[in-house]
Amino acid sequence: MTRRRRIDPALCFVAPxxxxxxxxxxxxxxxxxxxxxxxxxxxxxADARHLRLVGADNYAxxxxxxxxxxxxxxxxxxxxxxxxxxxxxxxxxxxxxxxRLARFRGFFRTVFFLPVVTTLVAVAVVWRYLYxxxxxxxxxxxxxxxxxxxxxLGDPAxxxxxxxxxxxxxxxxxxxxxxxxxxxxxxxxLYEAARIDGAGAWQQFRHVTLPMLAPTFVFxxxxxxxxxxxxxxxxxxxxxxxxxxxxxxVVLLMYEEGFRWWNMGHGAAIAFVLFAIILACTALQLRxxxxxxxxxxxxxxxxxxRGAEEAGA
Amino acid sequence: xLLFGALGCGRDSRGGVVxxxxxMGREGEVVAELMPGFERRHPGLRVRVQQIPWSAAHEKLVTxxxxxxxxxxxxxxxxxxxxxxxxxxxxxxxxRLARSPALVRGDDFPGILDTxxxxxxxxxxxxxxxxxxxxxRRDLLAEAxxxxxxRTWAAWTDAMARVKARAGPERYAILLPLREWQPxxxxxxxxxxxxxxxxxxxxxxxxxxxxxxxxFYLDLFRRGLAPGTGExxxxxVYQDFAAGYFALYVSGPWNLGEFRQRLPPGLNGRWATAxxxxxxGGYPGVSLAGGASLAVFRRSPRKDAAWGLIxxxxxxxxxxxxYRLTGDLPARRSAWTEAxxxxxPQAGAFWTQLEAVRATPKIPExxxxxxxxxxxxxxxxxxxxxxxxxxxxLDRNVDALLAKRRWLLGGAGTR
Numbered sequence: 001m002t003r004r005r006r007i008d009p010a011l012c013f014v015a016p017x018x019x020x021x022x023x024x025x026x027x028x029x030x031x032x033x034x035x036x037x038x039x040x041x042x043x044x045x046a047d048a049r050h051l052r053l054v055g056a057d058n059y060a061x062x063x064x065x066x067x068x069x070x071x072x073x074x075x076x077x078x079x080x081x082x083x084x085x086x087x088x089x090x091x092x093x094x095x096x097x098x099x100r101l102a103r104f105r106g107f108f109r110t111v112f113f114l115p116v117v118t119t120l121v122a123v124a125v126v127w128r129y130l131y132x133x134x135x136x137x138x139x140x141x142x143x144x145x146x147x148x149x150x151x152x153l154g155d156p157a158x159x160x161x162x163x164x165x166x167x168x169x170x171x172x173x174x175x176x177x178x179x180x181x182x183x184x185x186x187x188x189x190l191y192e193a194a195r196i197d198g199a200g201a202w203q204q205f206r207h208v209t210l211p212m213l214a215p216t217f218v219f220x221x222x223x224x225x226x227x228x229x230x231x232x233x234x235x236x237x238x239x240x241x242x243x244x245x246x247x248x249x250v251v252l253l254m255y256e257e258g259f260r261w262w263n264m265g266h267g268a269a270i271a272f273v274l275f276a277i278i279l280a281c282t283a284l285q286l287r288x289x290x291x292x293x294x295x296x297x298x299x300x301x302x303x304x305x306r307g308a309e310e311a312g313a
Numbered sequence: 314x315l316l317f318g319a320l321g322c323g324r325d326s327r328g329g330v331v332x333x334x335x336x337m338g339r340e341g342e343v344v345a346e347l348m349p350g351f352e353r354r355h356p357g358l359r360v361r362v363q364q365i366p367w368s369a370a371h372e373k374l375v376t377x378x379x380x381x382x383x384x385x386x387x388x389x390x391x392x393x394x395x396x397x398x399x400x401x402x403x404x405x406x407x408x409r410l411a412r413s414p415a416l417v418r419g420d421d422f423p424g425i426l427d428t429x430x431x432x433x434x435x436x437x438x439x440x441x442x443x444x445x446x447x448x449x450r451r452d453l454l455a456e457a458x459x460x461x462x463x464r465t466w467a468a469w470t471d472a473m474a475r476v477k478a479r480a481g482p483e484r485y486a487i488l489l490p491l492r493e494w495q496p497x498x499x500x501x502x503x504x505x506x507x508x509x510x511x512x513x514x515x516x517x518x519x520x521x522x523x524x525x526x527x528x529f530y531l532d533l534f535r536r537g538l539a540p541g542t543g544e545x546x547x548x549x550v551y552q553d554f555a556a557g558y559f560a561l562y563v564s565g566p567w568n569l570g571e572f573r574q575r576l577p578p579g580l581n582g583r584w585a586t587a588x589x590x591x592x593x594g595g596y597p598g599v600s601l602a603g604g605a606s607l608a609v610f611r612r613s614p615r616k617d618a619a620w621g622l623i624x625x626x627x628x629x630x631x632x633x634x635x636y637r638l639t640g641d642l643p644a645r646r647s648a649w650t651e652a653x654x655x656x657x658p659q660a661g662a663f664w665t666q667l668e669a670v671r672a673t674p675k676i677p678e679x680x681x682x683x684x685x686x687x688x689x690x691x692x693x694x695x696x697x698x699x700x701x702x703x704x705x706x707l708d709r710n711v712d713a714l715l716a717k718r719r720w721l722l723g724g725a726g727t728r
Contacts, residue, residue: 042677043717045379046400050721156695242492244691259372261681 036268045262058269068270070245071253072277074160078249079228079281082164086228087220089172091213094179095205109180113173120170124237127166128153153239156246163234163247170234171227175220182216183209218289222282229278250274329359332618333384335374338367340388340441340605343638344626351625358618378402383610385619391428391606394436396677403436404609404616410435415624420645424602424670431675437606438623439644441635444600444670445495445565445589446662448572452583453479453560462587464597466529469590473538476560486538487561488550489530491691494683495601496563500526502671503591503598509674509682509711514719516682516711518704527693527700534694541694551575554584563589565603569659570640586662588669602670604644642667678714685710 036058038044044051062068097108115123130137131152139149152162186209194204231249235241241248241256250270258267336344341364348360363384365373371393377383378400389397397403410416421439429437449462457475459468473486480486489496501508506522509515517523533539540559550568553559555576562568572584588597607626609619625631632648635641642654642663649655655664673679685707693703 039717041717042375042396043399043721045375050717240492242691244695244697245688262375 032268032271035264036272038265040264042262054265058265059273062266062269062273067245067248068250068253071248071250074246074248075229075231075250077160078164078167078231079225081161082167083221083224083228085164086168086172086224087175087217089168090175090220091179093172093176094183095209097176098180098183109177112176115170116173118170120233121237123166123170124234128238131162154243156244159239159243159246163231163238166238167228167231167234171224175224178216178220179213182213186212214289218286221285225281225285226278229274229281329357330615330618331359331361332386332615332622333361333363334622335363335365335384335387337365337370337388337605339639340641341365344635346638347626347631347634350631351622354625355618355621358621360622375400383613385610385613385615386607386622387610388440388605389437389608391425391437391439391602391604392673392679394429394606394608395431395675395679397608398431398434398436399677402611404611404613405434405436406438406609406620407435409620410438413624416627417647420647422602422644422646422667422670424672425604425644425667428602428604428672428675429606437608438627440605440607440626441632441639441641442644442663442667443565443567443603443605443642444663444666445499445563445603446600446666447587447589448554448562448564448568449585449587450554450557450560450583451585453557457560462585463590465590465594466592466598473533473561474536477536477538480557480560482537484557485540485559487533487563488553488559489533489539489563491541491694492687494687494690497527497530497690498673498683498686499563499589499598499600500530502601503589509676509715512722513674513676514715514722516708516715518686518707518711524700524704527690527704530690531693531700555580566642566660566663567640573659586659588662588666597666597669599669599671600666602672604642676715676718678718681714682711685714 037053037055039052039054039057093112096102097105097112102108129135133139133149133151133154136152138152142148142150150158152158190208190212191204194208199207230251232251232255235247235249235252236255239247241252251274254267254270254274257263257270334344335341341362345362348362352359371390374383374387374389374393374397378397383402394403410418416438422442425439425442426435429435429439447462451460453476454460454462454472457472457479459472459475463469463472476486477484498508501523504522504526506520506526507517508523510517510520518527534541550562551571554562554572569586576584589600590596591598607623609616609623613619626635627645629643629645629648629651632643632645633652636643636648636652636654642660643649643652649664654660673683689698689703689707689710692698693700698706
């Protein structure tokens with residue numbers, strides 16, 4: 001009885017959450033880390049004696065595997081081109097639907113957000129028709145401009161741009177909403193002051209809007225990057241990684257290794273390499289913005305107070 | 314969990330024993346219609362059919378095996394059997410087959426039955442059969458001077474060259490989707506290539522036979538007889554076949570029904586099927602032994618009931634009914650004769666072809682090796698690798714995939 005009283009009440013409150021995190025997060029993560037040092041496969045499922053500890057072999061083969069390099073290159077291509085493009089489109093759309101002159105703002109916000117909530121599989125079917133080399137709408141449009149037909153999903157050089165286009169269209173609405181929230185938090189008095197100082201529209205955007213959105217950019221940038229590194233559904237549905245592995249992403253490769261071929265060890269190793277890459281890139285991105293990983297500003301609401309006051313001062 | 318399994322799954326509220334059957338795709342949708350007949354004959358038994366989409370079927374079966382939730386009877390693509398045999402999930406069926414009055418030996422197609430035999434043990438009973446034949450436009454081939462389907466590679470190439478010459482640069486002679494491993498593998502099997510060597514321990518893709526087949530295959534693209542673009546270029550095989558975008562197509566029985574349904578009525582009688590041409594003599598050329606089998610879970614507590622269900626589904630009458638419901642070609646020859654299928658102008662080609670089918674290597678790694686073949690063949694077609702480079706890389710990758718198998722066979726393991 002006396003012992004029970006000594007338990008910290010705080011512990012009681014966090015215990016359910018800690019328990020859940022332990023069972024559904026920590027245990028699987030540790031298990032897959034262990035798995036990544038074994039050659040767990042279909043033979044090991046049949047008989048545990050067929051399981052071998054292989055040390056860092058999975059990681060070593062991974063670095064030598066040309067397919068992994070291809071997947072990494074494709075994923076970086078997607079992140080570096082698709083990420084900034086997606087953020088730029090989101091910002092543009094946010095400015096449009098927030099503009100005071102715009103009509104039916106609620107309607108357009110809904111329309112732009114719709115692709116985010118539609119099922120990717122359904123969207124992919126429609127986009128496959130848009131991309132059809134002979135009958136697709138996109139190539140019809142190009143033909144009107146006098147440009148030759150593009151085999152969007154069949155040509156290795158064009159498949160990734162096609163996937164990027166689809167992903168940007170599908171995802172920009174989410175970031176747009178965050179930018180809209182950020183824009184609404186920019187005090188009107190700053191624009192007023194800028195106008196009195198004789199600033200034009202571009203100067204207002206450059207010297208008021210952008211600095212005030214800086215914290216939003218941190219959030220959007222990090223979240224978009226993490227999401228884009230995990231590219232999976234678009235190529236899985238549209239191209240299955242083809243043609244000629246030109247849309248094979250790291251997560252798609254991991255899925256293939258793990259759940260198609262049951263090379264769980266190999267798949268787990270890919271997962272941890274991807275985790276390390278994302279962690280490093282996130283840290284790098286925060287460093288570039290003068291923040292450290294784990295610092296509070298990252299987690300706060302899109303518009304930080306500090307930024308507003310600095311810009312207002 | 315066990316208790317729940319024994320009480321919940323083994324018996325139903327009416328006290329009968331419940332046999333669980335997992336079937337995939339279209340088969341899973343309609344097989345329930347055959348069950349009342351079985352239940353009438355076995356009053357104590359009930360069958361619970363679980364339908365699983367093909368795309369998730371393999372994953373779900375392996376997961377069910379790991380989780381101890383396997384059904385008593387399940388449908389399995391016959392290339393999966395080696396894998397489930399390696400998992401020790403399959404009941405050997407030789408004794409039951411030998412004693413069965415319903416399943417007469419010799420009533421099946423030997424090449425198909427062979428895919429169910431792994432290391433001398435039979436693990437599955439063919440349910441329906443599948444192989445690939447030539448689908449062709451009779452009118453286009455006749456205009457090109459080939460009123461009869463080609464019987465040799467030489468006649469085949471000649472027919473394709475003539476069709477292409479008449480079709481012009483925008484159209485092609487044959488459709489060989491780059492996503493399919495089957496066309497190059499069929500050509501290699503026709504030349505007697507073994508695909509793997511030393512007891513399936515190493516890849517054997519630089520063998521003269523495979524090399525010759527591979528060159529023949531690549532040549533079809535080099536000469537512009539087959540479109541070299543990806544799958545996206547052909548969004549609708551049926552429209553394109555009707556429009557004459559291509560005149561020949563190597564495909565399977567599922568397209569019999571699809572072609573009849575989807576091709577415009579005007580094309581009736583202008584397309585046909587034929588067994589595959591052979592490299593030299595010996596028509597027809599070999600094709601793949603495919604299809605699906607029914608297998609019994611090794612640790613099922615209801616094996617006799619499960620076997621009874623397999624016997625019932627193998628009866629010619631049920632096979633014919635199943636064919637009418639699904640279009641799947643029956644695995645029993647007596648069912649073919651009962652439905653007069655072998656005289657059907659379009660299904661008849663399959664009847665001939667099924668006498669000349671060969672199995673791909675019966676090892677768990679085969680599906681993965683097949684995708685490696687696709688990747689390297691595609692690279693060679695696109696010209697990112699030469700034929701030599703592609704086959705060399707293919708051999709290297711396949712050798713790496715088979716490393717664990719070599720270790721197991723080497724005696725360090727238990728098998």
